[in-house]
Amino acid sequence: MAAAKSSSLSRQEIWRLFALVGACVGILLNTFQGDGAPLVASLAFSGIAFAVTFSMIRWLVPVFLKAGLKGRDMAKPRRPEIPETMGAVCAIVYLLALIFFIPFAFYKDIVAATSGGGNRDVVIEVEHVETGRMLHRFPHGKLASYLSGLLSLQCIVILGIGDDLLDIRWRHKVIIPAFGAIPMLIVYFVDFGVTQVVVPVPLQPYLGSTIDLGWLYYAYMAAVAIFCPNSINMLAGINGVEVAQSLVIAVLLIANDVLYLAPITPYPHPATDSHLFSLYFLLPFVGVSAALLCHNWYPSKVFVGDTYCYFAGMVFAVVGILGHFSKTLLLLFIPQIFNFLYSTPQLFNLIPCPRHRLPKFNSVTGLLDASVTEWTVPPSPLVATALNLLHTLRLVRVTKNEQGQIVESTNLTILNLWLVWAGPMKENQLAWSMVAVQTFCGLAGLFVRHRLALLVFQEDNLAFGSSVY
């Protein structure tokens, strides 16, 4: 977070990044010995991804500005022009890191496929060369899942860049993640095809222990994949908040994954693979997002663009769906779910929805305050009653004229709500507040997941041990 506005790295930054990359490369080279330790390699890749993203973003600032990929920061006194869509850089580095990681994650399979080198004969080699049918004896477990996750992420990045470049209405934007989810769902269909879910204990007398949801399960997965990216995109608008909330979610998911890999969990555990898979996707994500946050935190030097929000949300959707813990995932999205539900009256136009609903910058005080919708036509009696009720509950702030008619009401986003509760504050204070809310809700969600789930499911799968999970 150097104060310098230049597009080159300072000497200190260069040394630090060099040290980081050097250490990570050392770790990577070390993993070639022994049995591989892909998790260690993943950590090393995350460090390298951090360094590359950090440097690339700095270097690309003038390039993006020149190409017209820029926007004004409206919450600063001088409204500086800064580069947009930097999330794309972050996403591309991430994708390359995950691609280079493939031989580390699937190393054992290579060895299996090329071992027995002594007894190779021409016929087998020719079969190799021509059709690869030798593979049928050496499948790669989760490789297809992994690749389908990457495909979905690439799809969302392409569509996100398109969204950032072209002027798309939000009603159309909402379905963009659906296209991104397609590769993952189709490969799931071909490669896995299981649509059975465990039934909560209170319902088991009526439905049996598992139930086949069929296409409904695909609809559910699609809904998760549409919800995660859009909900992160909705909780945006102030410096750093998109990246910070994503980082908190990612770190909490990692903590949850570690629970399954730590010695407290009996091994082998049926969910070990799923959570390793999740870590391989999340660790580099933390790397690139942390690098982006260095540039995007208040006062922002770069904007992240919708590309980042879609990308981040899709990373979570991919690990939740392919790791089979989408319910746990949704428990970490409580602030986003609240923000969505709270926004619905404006999304469905029961209350007028302006183009932007971000908090308003007061150039006199230098503080942010809740932005408002102006009621040019007074609301209908029903809406007015509802708004008055919400006002009494301090869930919205309305302003009335002398006749007692509502002329203004605050926009329905969690950022504005926080400002209604806590009063005007500086932009970074608001961002920190959101980090705190996200962390608190996420920890509460994980607690519910691991302690209270026993009330509705037969057992917490962390304490796996009996015959029926």
Added chain:
Amino acid sequence: MAAAKSSSLSRQEIWRLFALVGACVGILLNTFQGDGAPLVASLAFSGIAFAVTFSMIRWLVPVFLKAGLKGRDMAKPRRPEIPETMGAVCAIVYLLALIFFIPFAFYKDIVAATSGGGNRDVVIEVEHVETGRMLHRFPHGKLASYLSGLLSLQCIVILGIGDDLLDIRWRHKVIIPAFGAIPMLIVYFVDFGVTQVVVPVPLQPYLGSTIDLGWLYYAYMAAVAIFCPNSINMLAGINGVEVAQSLVIAVLLIANDVLYLAPITPYPHPATDSHLFSLYFLLPFVGVSAALLCHNWYPSKVFVGDTYCYFAGMVFAVVGILGHFSKTLLLLFIPQIFNFLYSTPQLFNLIPCPRHRLPKFNSVTGLLDASVTEWTVPPSPLVATALNLLHTLRLVRVTKNEQGQIVESTNLTILNLWLVWAGPMKENQLAWSMVAVQTFCGLAGLFVRHRLALLVFQEDNLAFGSSVY
């Protein structure tokens, strides 16, 4: 190719596209009966991809113009501004078509994975849900290859869009396809790992019947993946020529594939799968490219952008590498290889290289003529001798001043060379000439492949039959 400049489809176009889509959807629904016939499904997907691409491009013209994605057509009297980067639309439709095609190509595996539905019991289902380890019994053959091809194509599309948006120097551009090739090569390494090639007969006494190239084989594959996209990008510059050459190559590759699937080839043949795989990638490519050509042929309504050239070249690299016929592929790139070799003196700055080398438009005659490099400093004696020799061979046209010093020489591209040979001509005539050259060279290449290869290899693999291929 409607004359209307509007961004909506004419009534006639709507009916035709509707009829096409209707027929294709009918065919698709039909493939659900019987054993699937993925090749028929692929044809139907190609038809739908044509219709979608055709309509999307038309609709997106004003959106792209508004977003500033536009360029001037310098070879027209009025230099109209038309939208750029339309290849991205074409590529995205293509990728979605290939993704939706997955369940058709890998249908049998699904059936295998979900059959035996009668004897499902709870334990197996739970294993399914948690770890998917059932998959080890139901691998998917080429699924990982297919997905890695898609990943490479998506990579190149993302990087191509970046290239079109940002101002990148050609020396940096050249390596972009290398990044695109990474996913394919890495998955090849993990999933297949065979680096042995058949040795030509004259060398077999020295090297044996096959030779393991090791990492050199990866270098070779990377070189193919770098060459194909860049060489198509180099043979660009006039309306329609990028798309037309790609279409010719694709159609010839399809003809070659069909040779292996037609009744004249004994079945089962070891290369059948590879050529089916190739068809699955090429048929939709023909669909989207044909739709793009309708808008991009002289006089162009849209430009395709570097995105298209990279994308098209990478499609060929993917089918050539993953289908194991990269040598055949290169025989179809004879004009591009010639163009590259012919350009080398300018690429390596032996002869000055201006920013653009496209043929020059003469606004008086309305014809294109070869563009020239101006020699502000006379060339060195060696270069002058070489240029004079090439001039005598009619491989370049030089202009001299009264002192006999070279002041101008034509730029070294195949387009300019053709204009040196045939004289100035209209833009569409030049594009047709290139189509003719590409077709003629490609047919000659395929003839060499299937008739003359017997001189250096033991047999043409089309006539597969003996024990050692």
